[in-house]
Amino acid sequence: MEDFHVVVAIDFGTVDSGFAFAHKESPEKSETYNACDSLGAKALVEFQEDAESSDDDDNNQLSRPVELFKLHLLNLKDEDKPWLPPELDYKQAIKDYLTEMRKLVQERLSSRWSSIKFPNQVKIPPHTIRIMRECAYKAGLLNELNSNNLEFITEPEAAALHCLSVVKEHNLKPGDSFCVVDCGDGTVDITIHKLLEKNGLGEITERISYPCGSTFLDKEFLKFIGEKVGMHALSNFKKNHYKQIQYLVQEFFCRKIKFDFNGKQSEWKTIKLNLMKYCSSLQEYVTGDRTTEMENAEWIIKIDFTSVKEMFDPVVNKILELISDQLKASKENCSAMFLVGGFAESAYLLNKVKDSFRFQVKEICVPTLPITAVVRGGLHYGLNLNTVKTRVLKWTFGIEAAREWISGKDKKKRRSPDGLIYTFECLAKRGSQVDVNRPFSKIFNPVRANQKAVAFKIFYTPNVGGKFCDDPGMKYIKTLHINIPDIHLGRDRPINFELTFGQLECKASAYNNRTGKLYKEIYFDMEE
Structure with missing residues (x-):
C-alpha cells in the first residue's frame, strides 16, 4: 500500500452525498461535510427560484436535472430506473458527480493541510465496485485504476461502525448483537452485527437492500x-x-x-x-x-x-417487513436497533418501528448525527481496516470442474465430445459467516496426463445448491488461467485452488500443492 497521511471517506448517496476526513496521526480531529452535488441540490435551488418567479421557460428536457442516477447500479427493471437523457450514460453521470466531489474534497484538504499531495497521500474508503473504481479513477480521485489507496465498504457496515461509538450508552458488551437500519433517500439497508472484543464488528446475517427510501x-x-x-x-x-x-x-x-x-x-x-x-x-x-x-x-x-x-404507510410498511425478515433470519437475540440515514429523522418511521418491535428488541433509537453515520463509519474503517472481522456471504461461489463422464450415472446430454462432464464445484455457500481474508480451498488435479494448462472458471449463484454452471441463476465471473508444464508427472500434479473473501473484493489463487508456489492470482468484486 502506498504511504498516505489523510483518510477521506465518501458517502455516495442517492440524493445527497457527504465526505469526512482525518489525518491518521490525529484521527480524533475529523471533519464532516454534507456535499450535495452541484448537479443536484444546487440545480434544484435554482429551479425553486425560477418557480417562485413564475418562469415557465422550462418546458423541455434540456432543463431537467439528472437525479437519482445511483439507482441505475441496482438490479431494477428498466421502467423503474430514473430518467436519464438519451445521450447520457449513468456511468458518465457518476463520473461527473465524483469529479465535482473530488474538487470539493481537494479544496477542503488544501485549506486544512497545504502540504498534502492529492490523491497520492490520501486514502479513500468510498454496488458495483468495478464500476465505482473506474468512475473514481476517471474523476481524478486515483492516480492509477488499481491503486490500493481506494477501499470499499458497504453502507450497512459503515453505519454499523458508526454505531460502535454509541454502544456503551446502551450497555452493549462483546457478544451482543445489534441491528442497523440504514434508511437512505433511495435504498434501505439492514444488517445484524455482533459486537466483538476490542470494538471489532462481525456480520451475522446476510444484508438486505431494497429501494424504499424517503x-x-x-x-x-x-x-x-x-x-x-x-x-x-x-x-x-x-x-x-x-x-x-x-x-x-x-x-x-x-x-x-x-x-x-x-x-x-x-x-x-x-x-x-x-x-x-x-x-x-x-x-x-x-x-x-x-x-x-x-x-x-x-x-x-x-x-x-x-x-x-x-x-407514508406503503413505504414504512415495506421497511417494517424488511426489519422483520432480518430479525427472523438471525439465530441470536438482538439487543439493540439503530436507525440511521436521512429518513431515520422521520418521527413516524421511528414510532412505527418501536411499536412493531418493542417486544423483540430492548433498545430502539436514532444515534447522534444519523445523516452522517455512513460517512463517519467509512472514515473509521479507513483508519482501522481490521475492525470488520466477519461477513456473511450473499452468494454461493464455486468453479466449473471437469471429470470423466460415467455411463449409467450421468445424463447423456451432459457428455462432452471428449468424454467429460462439467459440473459446478461449490467452494463457499451463501449465508456462510466467514472470517475476513480466510481462504476456502480445494485440491484439483488435471483431467488429462498431457495437459499443459488449466482454466478455473469462477461462478456464483444466489442458490445454496447448484450442480451445473448453466443452472438457473448461475452467473460467470472470471477465469483464472494457469500453466502447468510438468507433464512428465501426468495427472499427479495437485493444484490448490483458493477463494479468499476480503471486505468486498475476492481473490482467486492457484498454488502448486507440491511446492507451495503460487501459479497466479486474480481479483474480482463480490458485489458484481
Whole structure:
C-alpha cells in the first residue's frame, strides 16, 4: 500500500452525498461535510427560484436535472430506473458527480493541510465496485485504476461502525448483537452485527437492500396530487414543467409534511395546499370534470391526517417487513436497533418501528448525527481496516470442474465430445459467516496426463445448491488461467485452488500443492 497521511471517506448517496476526513496521526480531529452535488441540490435551488418567479421557460428536457442516477447500479427493471437523457450514460453521470466531489474534497484538504499531495497521500474508503473504481479513477480521485489507496465498504457496515461509538450508552458488551437500519433517500439497508472484543464488528446475517427510501414518499405525495388533478395531467405537467414539480415537492411536501408527520392524529392539523402558488402552470393540463372540481375548490387541496398516513404507510410498511425478515433470519437475540440515514429523522418511521418491535428488541433509537453515520463509519474503517472481522456471504461461489463422464450415472446430454462432464464445484455457500481474508480451498488435479494448462472458471449463484454452471441463476465471473508444464508427472500434479473473501473484493489463487508456489492470482468484486 502506498504511504498516505489523510483518510477521506465518501458517502455516495442517492440524493445527497457527504465526505469526512482525518489525518491518521490525529484521527480524533475529523471533519464532516454534507456535499450535495452541484448537479443536484444546487440545480434544484435554482429551479425553486425560477418557480417562485413564475418562469415557465422550462418546458423541455434540456432543463431537467439528472437525479437519482445511483439507482441505475441496482438490479431494477428498466421502467423503474430514473430518467436519464438519451445521450447520457449513468456511468458518465457518476463520473461527473465524483469529479465535482473530488474538487470539493481537494479544496477542503488544501485549506486544512497545504502540504498534502492529492490523491497520492490520501486514502479513500468510498454496488458495483468495478464500476465505482473506474468512475473514481476517471474523476481524478486515483492516480492509477488499481491503486490500493481506494477501499470499499458497504453502507450497512459503515453505519454499523458508526454505531460502535454509541454502544456503551446502551450497555452493549462483546457478544451482543445489534441491528442497523440504514434508511437512505433511495435504498434501505439492514444488517445484524455482533459486537466483538476490542470494538471489532462481525456480520451475522446476510444484508438486505431494497429501494424504499424517503424519495419514494415523494412519489406517494405526487400520486396523491395526481388523483386530484388527473394522473395524465400531472405526468404531462411534470414532463414540461419539472422546475415547478420539484418546487412543490421540496418547498411544500418536505418542509411542511415529510419530516413533521409523527402519526399522532391528535397533533395533526389539516394543511391547505394552494396549487397555484407552487404549480402556476398546472391548470393548463387539467381537463374535464377535474377542471370544474379544482376551480370550485379555487385550486386548493386539503391534506388531512388520513391522506398523509396513506402516503407514508406503503413505504414504512415495506421497511417494517424488511426489519422483520432480518430479525427472523438471525439465530441470536438482538439487543439493540439503530436507525440511521436521512429518513431515520422521520418521527413516524421511528414510532412505527418501536411499536412493531418493542417486544423483540430492548433498545430502539436514532444515534447522534444519523445523516452522517455512513460517512463517519467509512472514515473509521479507513483508519482501522481490521475492525470488520466477519461477513456473511450473499452468494454461493464455486468453479466449473471437469471429470470423466460415467455411463449409467450421468445424463447423456451432459457428455462432452471428449468424454467429460462439467459440473459446478461449490467452494463457499451463501449465508456462510466467514472470517475476513480466510481462504476456502480445494485440491484439483488435471483431467488429462498431457495437459499443459488449466482454466478455473469462477461462478456464483444466489442458490445454496447448484450442480451445473448453466443452472438457473448461475452467473460467470472470471477465469483464472494457469500453466502447468510438468507433464512428465501426468495427472499427479495437485493444484490448490483458493477463494479468499476480503471486505468486498475476492481473490482467486492457484498454488502448486507440491511446492507451495503460487501459479497466479486474480481479483474480482463480490458485489458484481
